[in-house]
Amino acid sequence: MAIGRAMDRVPAPAGAPVALPPRAGSPASPHRTALPGVAPLLLLALLALLAGGCTPRLFKAAPPPSETLGPTVDSVVVEPFALAKDVKLNTADVAMFREQLETELKTKQGIRIFPQPPTTLPNTAVLAASLTRYQVREQTADSFLLRTIDVTLEVKARLGNEQTPSITLRRTVSYQKLYPGSQGVAALEFDLHNAAKELALMVTEALVPGETSGLTLVRAVDRSGGGDWSLPSLNKAIDYATRRRDSDALRMWSLVLFNPETPDSPGEFRVSERTLAWLRDRAVDEEVLAKLAPLVKVKPLELVPFRGRVRQALGGESALASQVLQLSDTHADHVHLNLYAAHLDLYRIYLRDKRYDVAAYHLSRAYAHYPRPELLEAWIKLQTDRELLSNVVKPPNLFWLYLRIPPPRTALVTTGAFDRAVLPPQAFEETLEPQAPVPPPQRVELPPPAVVPPPRPPSGIAPTPRPRAR
Numbered sequence: 001m002a003i004g005r006a007m008d009r010v011p012a013p014a015g016a017p018v019a020l021p022p023r024a025g026s027p028a029s030p031h032r033t034a035l036p037g038v039a040p041l042l043l044l045a046l047l048a049l050l051a052g053g054c055t056p057r058l059f060k061a062a063p064p065p066s067e068t069l070g071p072t073v074d075s076v077v078v079e080p081f082a083l084a085k086d087v088k089l090n091t092a093d094v095a096m097f098r099e100q101l102e103t104e105l106k107t108k109q110g111i112r113i114f115p116q117p118p119t120t121l122p123n124t125a126v127l128a129a130s131l132t133r134y135q136v137r138e139q140t141a142d143s144f145l146l147r148t149i150d151v152t153l154e155v156k157a158r159l160g161n162e163q164t165p166s167i168t169l170r171r172t173v174s175y176q177k178l179y180p181g182s183q184g185v186a187a188l189e190f191d192l193h194n195a196a197k198e199l200a201l202m203v204t205e206a207l208v209p210g211e212t213s214g215l216t217l218v219r220a221v222d223r224s225g226g227g228d229w230s231l232p233s234l235n236k237a238i239d240y241a242t243r244r245r246d247s248d249a250l251r252m253w254s255l256v257l258f259n260p261e262t263p264d265s266p267g268e269f270r271v272s273e274r275t276l277a278w279l280r281d282r283a284v285d286e287e288v289l290a291k292l293a294p295l296v297k298v299k300p301l302e303l304v305p306f307r308g309r310v311r312q313a314l315g316g317e318s319a320l321a322s323q324v325l326q327l328s329d330t331h332a333d334h335v336h337l338n339l340y341a342a343h344l345d346l347y348r349i350y351l352r353d354k355r356y357d358v359a360a361y362h363l364s365r366a367y368a369h370y371p372r373p374e375l376l377e378a379w380i381k382l383q384t385d386r387e388l389l390s391n392v393v394k395p396p397n398l399f400w401l402y403l404r405i406p407p408p409r410t411a412l413v414t415t416g417a418f419d420r421a422v423l424p425p426q427a428f429e430e431t432l433e434p435q436a437p438v439p440p441p442q443r444v445e446l447p448p449p450a451v452v453p454p455p456r457p458p459s460g461i462a463p464t465p466r467p468r469a470r
Contacts, residue, residue: 406426
C-alpha cells in the first residue's frame with residue numbers, strides 16, 4: 001500500500017496554532033464504529049498489552065489471491081518481457097530483467113523454471129511481464145551527482161490452461177545512487193543491473209511470499225522516563241500490523257506522518273535520552289554530555305528554572321546552553337518520538353517485503369529523528385548490500401549526503417515541517433515532474449559480483465556539517 005502524498009501540509013513545530021483532526025468515533029470521523037463498546041474494548045486491550053510489558057510483533061498478512069501464485073504452483077514459465085510503447089530499452093537489457101526474475105524465482109523452495117509449460121494443470125504458471133516504465137535521471141548539486149532509476153514491472157500469470165490471467169501485480173523500484181565529486185561515475189549498466197535485481201526481489205516476494213516469525217514494532221516511548229507518548233494512530237497501526245492487516249496499518253502510519261502533533265501542552269523542558277543522542281551525533285564531547293546526563297532524571301520544568309539547571313550543569317554560561325534548551329522542548333520531543341517510531345516501523349514492514357528502496361528511506365528518517373547508533377549501522381549494512389556506498393567517503397558522512405536527496409518515488413511522501421527540523425538543507429527540490437530521460441545504457445559484460453565484507457560498526461559519527469537545531 002502506498003503512503004499518501006500529503007506531508008507538505010504537516011503543521012508547524014511546537015508553538016504554532018494547530019487544528020487537530022477529529023478523534024476516531026467523533027461525528028466528523030469517517031472511522032466511527034457502528035458497534036457500541038468495540039472501541040473501548042480495543043483501548044483496554046492495548047492498555048493491557050502495555051501493562052504486561054509485551055513487545056508488539058509484526059507478522060506477514062495473507063497476500064491477496066490476485067497477486068500470489070499460491071501453494072499449488074511449483075512450475076513457472078517466464079515469457080520474454082514486453083515493453084510499453086513509451087519505454088525505450090535495448091533488447092539485451094530487457095532480457096537481463098527477465099533473467100533476474102528467473103534467478104530470484106529459483107531461490108524459492110519448490111519452484112522450478114521451465115522454458116515451456118510442463119503441464120496444463122494449475123501447478124504451472126505462465127508469467128507474461130511488461131516493463132511499463134523506465135526512466136533515468138541524473139542531477140548534480142554541490143559536489144555530487146544523484147542517479148535515479150525508476151522502473152515499473154507489470155506481471156500477469158495464467159495458471160494451467162487458463163485463457164486469461166487470474167493473477168496481476170505491479171511493482172516499482174526507485175534506485176537512487178549518489179556519486180561524490182571525488183568518485184568516478186559508473187556506467188549506467190551497473191546501476192541498472194542492481195535496480196533490476198531489486199525489482200525482481202520484490203516481485204518474487206509478492207508472487208511467492210516468504211514466512212516471517214515476526215518483527216519487533218516500536219512505540220513513542222521515552223527511554224529514560226518510560227512515558228508512552230504514542231499517538232492513537234500509531235497505536236492503531238501497531239495493532240493492525242500484529243493482526244496481519246497490513247493495508248490498515250500502513251494507512252494509520254501515514255496519518256502519523258501527516259499529523260504527528262501530540263496533545264500535550266508546550267512550555268515544559270527536560271533533557272531526554274533523545275536530547276543526548278542528538279548532541280552525541282553532533283560530536284559534542286562525552287565529558288560535556290556526562291554533565292548533562294543527570295538532568296535526564298529531572299522532571300519537566302518551565303523555561304526559566306530549566307535554563308538555570310542547564311547553566312548549573314554546564315558550569316556557567318556556555319555556547320551549548322541555547323542548543324540544549326532548543327532540544328529539550330518536551331512537546332517537540334514527543335512529536336519526534338512518534339515520527340521516529342512510525343518511520344522505524346515502516347522500515348521493518350518494507351524490509352520484510354523486500355522493498356529496499358522504501359525501507360532505506362524510512363530507516364534514514366528514523367535515525368534523523370532519533371540518532372541511535374544501531375539504526376545507522378543497520379542503514380550502512382542495507383546500503384552496502386544494495387551497492388550504494390562509496391569507497392571514497394566514510395559511510396556515516398555519506399549518510400548525511402543521502403539525507404539531502406528527495407524521497408524515492410516509491411515512498412510517496414513529501415518532507416514535512418518536523419522532518420525539515422532534523423534534516424540538512426535539501427540539495428534538490430522535491431518534484432514529480434518528469435525529467436529529461438538519460439539514453440539507455442550500452443550493453444557491457446558485467447564482472448563477477450564483488451564479495452563485500454560486512455561494514456565495521458562506526459566508533460562514532462565524524463564531525464560534519466549538520467542542520468542547525470530548531
